[in-house]
Amino acid sequence: MPRDLIDDKPPFLNTWGQLYAAIVGYLFFLIGLFYAFTRAYQISP
Amino acid sequence: MRTLDWMVLILSLVTIVGYGLYRGRGSGTIQSYLLADKSMPWWAMGLSIMATQASAITFIGTTGQAYVDGMRFVQFYFGLPLAMIIISATVVPYFHKARVVTAYEFLEQRFDAKTRLAASIIFLIQRGLGVGLALYAPAVVLSVILGWSERVTVLIMAGVVVSYAVPGGIKAVTWTDVQQMMLIFLGILGAFFAAVWLLPSDVSFGDALYLAGASGRLNAVDFSLDPNNRYTVWSGLIGGMFLALSYFGCDQSQVQRYLTGKSVGHSRTSLIFNAIVKVPLQFFILLTGAMVFVFYQFERPPMLFNKTAETRMEQTFEQAGDGLAGVQYQAALQQYNEALAKRRDTAYRLLEARRNGSTGANPGELQDANRAVEAARREGITAVELAGDGRPYDDTNYIFMTFVTTYFPVGAVGLIIAAIFAAAMSTISAELNSLATTSMIDIYRRHFHRGATDRHYVLIAKTATAFWGVYAAVFAFFGGRLGSLIEAVNLVGSLFYGSLLGVFVLAFGFPSVTGTGAFTGLVVGEIAILLTSWLTGISFLWYNVVGCVVVVATGLVVSRLSRSWFR
Numbered sequence A: 001m002p003r004d005l006i007d008d009k010p011p012f013l014n015t016w017g018q019l020y021a022a023i024v025g026y027l028f029f030l031i032g033l034f035y036a037f038t039r040a041y042q043i044s045p
Numbered sequence B: 001m002r003t004l005d006w007m008v009l010i011l012s013l014v015t016i017v018g019y020g021l022y023r024g025r026g027s028g029t030i031q032s033y034l035l036a037d038k039s040m041p042w043w044a045m046g047l048s049i050m051a052t053q054a055s056a057i058t059f060i061g062t063t064g065q066a067y068v069d070g071m072r073f074v075q076f077y078f079g080l081p082l083a084m085i086i087i088s089a090t091v092v093p094y095f096h097k098a099r100v101v102t103a104y105e106f107l108e109q110r111f112d113a114k115t116r117l118a119a120s121i122i123f124l125i126q127r128g129l130g131v132g133l134a135l136y137a138p139a140v141v142l143s144v145i146l147g148w149s150e151r152v153t154v155l156i157m158a159g160v161v162v163s164y165a166v167p168g169g170i171k172a173v174t175w176t177d178v179q180q181m182m183l184i185f186l187g188i189l190g191a192f193f194a195a196v197w198l199l200p201s202d203v204s205f206g207d208a209l210y211l212a213g214a215s216g217r218l219n220a221v222d223f224s225l226d227p228n229n230r231y232t233v234w235s236g237l238i239g240g241m242f243l244a245l246s247y248f249g250c251d252q253s254q255v256q257r258y259l260t261g262k263s264v265g266h267s268r269t270s271l272i273f274n275a276i277v278k279v280p281l282q283f284f285i286l287l288t289g290a291m292v293f294v295f296y297q298f299e300r301p302p303m304l305f306n307k308t309a310e311t312r313m314e315q316t317f318e319q320a321g322d323g324l325a326g327v328q329y330q331a332a333l334q335q336y337n338e339a340l341a342k343r344r345d346t347a348y349r350l351l352e353a354r355r356n357g358s359t360g361a362n363p364g365e366l367q368d369a370n371r372a373v374e375a376a377r378r379e380g381i382t383a384v385e386l387a388g389d390g391r392p393y394d395d396t397n398y399i400f401m402t403f404v405t406t407y408f409p410v411g412a413v414g415l416i417i418a419a420i421f422a423a424a425m426s427t428i429s430a431e432l433n434s435l436a437t438t439s440m441i442d443i444y445r446r447h448f449h450r451g452a453t454d455r456h457y458v459l460i461a462k463t464a465t466a467f468w469g470v471y472a473a474v475f476a477f478f479g480g481r482l483g484s485l486i487e488a489v490n491l492v493g494s495l496f497y498g499s500l501l502g503v504f505v506l507a508f509g510f511p512s513v514t515g516t517g518a519f520t521g522l523v524v525g526e527i528a529i530l531l532t533s534w535l536t537g538i539s540f541l542w543y544n545v546v547g548c549v550v551v552v553a554t555g556l557v558v559s560r561l562s563r564s565w566f567r
Helices: A016-040 B003-023 B030-038 B042-053 B056-069 B072-077 B079-098 B103-110 B113-146 B150-197 B205-214 B233-250 B252-258 B264-298 B307-319 B324-356 B363-387 B396-407 B412-448 B454-477 B485-509 B515-535 B540-566
Strands: none
Touching: A016 B079, A016 B264, B003 B150, B003 B412, B030 B150, B030 B412, B030 B454, B042 B150, B042 B252, B042 B264, B042 B412, B056 B072, B056 B113, B056 B150, B056 B264, B056 B396, B056 B412, B072 B233, B072 B264, B079 B103, B079 B233, B079 B252, B079 B264, B079 B485, B103 B113, B103 B252, B103 B412, B103 B485, B113 B150, B113 B252, B113 B307, B113 B396, B113 B412, B113 B454, B113 B485, B113 B515, B150 B264, B150 B396, B150 B412, B150 B454, B205 B264, B205 B324, B205 B363, B233 B252, B233 B485, B233 B540, B252 B264, B252 B412, B264 B324, B264 B396, B307 B324, B307 B363, B324 B363, B396 B412, B412 B454, B485 B515, B485 B540, B515 B540
């Protein structure tokens, strides 16, 4: 395999598929966190 | 700016140039000058990708946006991690395998020369306008804030960038991006902690969050389905993903960053790094803007954050005291000062009530007080627009810088200004580098001069980088005369990205599509975006979705028809 086509392992987790799934989970965690933040400080009269 | 600020700024600029020249030495071949010999580690590419996207206006405009409109802009970035995953899984290995220097070179391998040429020209037009704006917009703000001429700020930024981007190529650009991004991180952190630290001693961070929330500035997430609402979770996830796919997958200014990777894995990791960091970073920048808003509940904010406009209005009143605009402005100013005093009292009473658990004040009063301040400020802005023959006035980009230069301690001002210069230069350098690459690889080498030596092509690439640098400076020199065209330029990216993305989707996802199908799709998709822009009021984030879908559908239909005709 040519040098620039070597596909290293992801920096964490075992496969790229697992890493992508973790990133999707992380994104939805962030959206949930931001939603909780919005609700916590959404102060109505 | 005091002596220490100047020292921080000058030291930062000199270090950036010196480091860029040092890192860029030995770039004598095309592979080296344009692809860094494919030697870059993931973290350098990751920071360079982030620095390229983070322009100066992103930095100063985003904090201003939170001040004016709250934190809902963060949703714009929700689609970015999804786009990074898609690009990492599909585009990155394709580009590496194809051994291309530009994204558009791949289109010729997959389709034909006309599709490559059309995509290259679209990129050159769009990014050419973009680089002019990337230089002009911060130059205007910095010139007003620092009291320098616009031309001085333009020349400093363009001169510094050209001085290392021309000799050093992509190595210089990427390594200085790393340095610049670290400076930007430092600037953002410093700005956030300073904003919290500068709050009155009896107002805690928790109090500040409470007041920001009561004022509707912590509205980070909105699930509403209104397509005319620019920033919702849905427009961010879907429209933002398409925009990020277009920008990071089809725009040479970004593609070239991750093509320099040591391996597919390094390129992928650089994108994943952005997927992880970008959304929290934007949240943090917006939260800084919200803190600035709370700070100004207790300190008097200027009615106009643009000092030049403020001075002009005062002169208007002095010279023609009974002129309509001047009188209206003075009346608005009085109303504004009264509204501010009332708002400060309300904020204190609200905090007192919160601490004591009493009902001495309620958040509705603060919202009313904010509305009164805003109404008075709008009156003042109307007067400014009246005095300026109806030219729209918007000072969102001046809010953060006014705060920094007025209240930050000595040295910190220099640091923030240096961070803003860094943000501008990192974007401009990557854009000059990619414009030169496309000009040389896709136009010059492909259509005018094939088979020359590496030395010749490197010389042409250097000349093209210098040319685009001069072009950007000339654009920025005359930026003030372009008036509302500047706003149109802002829209240009959205007008072209969708159709470019569509062509790449056809290239990667549909093996049966022909060159004629892809080219026709590109043209029809572009027309569809322009019609959508002119005939509907939907948010620009959706243009990318429209363009991409039309290109793909047209490409598939035309390819199928052309095959059946020739059969």
